[in-house]
Amino acid sequence: MYPQSPNAYARPPQQPPAAGIPVSAASNSYYSTGSYTESTNSQLPPPSFHVRPKQPRVAWSTGLCDCTSDVKNxxxxxxxxxxxxxxIAEILDKGSTSCGASGALYTVVACVTGCACLYSCFYRSKMRHQFLLKDDPCCDCLVHCCCEPCALCQEYRELQNRGFDLLxxxxxxxxxxxRELALTTATAPAVETGMTR
Structure with a gap:
């Protein structure tokens, strides 16, 4: 019938694929990684940088070589x-691992590698981060590699001085x-309300 134009079966022009991060799912608008338009920029929320202030580190309660205060340990x-x-590991793990399991793992690492300090130095780092302690006298791995017994004794004393009974x-x-909390609340004096004659 009618002659068809050569472009009748041609594909319609397609938009190039979007590059960048979607701003919103409803608008399907994108901004590219290089530059973006003002209209897209106005849809973005203002940047928020919530950086916690660096908390000051405190010194250890005892020195690395203060072993004379607890000769038994x-x-x-x-x-x-x-x-x-x-x-030490049971207290720092908050009871998720037992003393026996941590001690056995320490022994296995010592027997297999011959250097248990590779395992114990991670717990010194964990302790420093929990209690905001200084990296003193040097980095954790070096302290444990050079003086493993003294480092363990220092960590033990630190937990004792913070009120933990490690036994x-x-x-x-x-x-x-x-129990102590229940005793303090049970012995608190009762306060009478209202006026009496």
Whole structure:
């Protein structure tokens, strides 16, 4: 019938694929990584940078070589460091791992690698971040590699000075603090309300 034009079966022109990050799902508008229009820019929320201020670090309560204050723990750590490490790890892990499991893992790492300080230095870093302690006298790995027993004794004393009883473990400390809290609330004097004659 009618002759068809050669462009009748041609594809309609397509828009190039969008590059960039979608601004909103409803508008399907994009901005490119290089430059974007003012209309797209006005849809973007203002940038917010929530940077927490750096908190000041405090010094350790005892020095690295102050082992004379707790000779019993110093002897245990010298002969069997896995016990001291297990007690420290249980408190720092907040009871998620037991003293025995952490001590056994410490022993396995010591037997396999011959250098248990590769494992224990991570707990020193964890302790410093939890209590905001200074990186003193040097970095954590170096302290544990050069002086493993002294580092473990220092960490043990630090937890003791912060009120933890490492012999009863994390759950024992929680129960003890709950009992103390219950006693303080039970012995609080009752306050009478209203006026009496």
């Amino acid at each position: 110093c002897c245990i750590t010298c002969w069997c460091p896995c016990i001291t490490f297990g007690q 009863i473990g994390w759950h024992g400390n929680v129960e003890q603090r709950n």
